[in-house]
Amino acid sequence: MSANSRLTIAAHALAWIGLYERQGYEVATSEQLASSANTNPVVIRRLLGELRRAGLVESRRGAGAGWSMARELNAITLLDVYEAVEQGPLFALHRATPDQSCAIGCNIQPVMQDIYAGIEKTLRHELSRITMEDVLRDILATPR
Template sequence: MSANSRMTIAIHVLTWMSLDRQNNEVATSERIAGSVNTNAVVIRRCLGDLRKSGLVQSKRGAGAGWVLAREPEDITLLEVYLAVEGGGPFGMHHTPPNADCPVGFGIRPALQVVYSELEEEIRKGLART
């Protein structure tokens, strides 16, 4: 399995938009996609998540595009994480394991404790940046 890059893409997008902001420009998904080197659809999905969380705003009409909703230094990595990751860094089985198996019976409760502790530490670290 490969690592999820949604957070990295979101940070790239917001950083790029911050630079555009300094030049008084409105970012478009196509221009951002060129920097990320991905399809503009991926960027639009990311921007949608960031908009729902109040981190970016869309502008319509002449000069349409995307702008930061707040000053860049007021946005924490925790806010970005919550906007795009949602379910946390670790997931459980997509289907329940066999409850008749000694491993399958206990794996979820055991891992949930560990994952919850790790998630809390991740959130604390991201909130500081």
């Protein structure tokens, strides 16, 4: 199983655009962001499209095309980013219903569902406490 990096790449893109704008630039291109994140520009464009639908970034077409922040970094939490790019629950249950005549199989799903609900509630609470401004500040304070 591989870990999902969508939240990390989306946060990377937002921090990059936010810093780029502070340096006096108006828009960032998906190619610039892809280079920084070492991924394909298509991956960046898809994530930015989701961030745009959530009202976190804006796009400009034509001459001077690119992406810019729709809100200040201090007005965007990691929960906002998470909700923009992550679909579905954090954890999944069995794909097929377990054996209901088995002592474990008949109760594993409701037990795990309750555990996962608690974990997701904690995750959401923690993500809501961290702004993209916090993320950028910590990135810039970390030695290279």
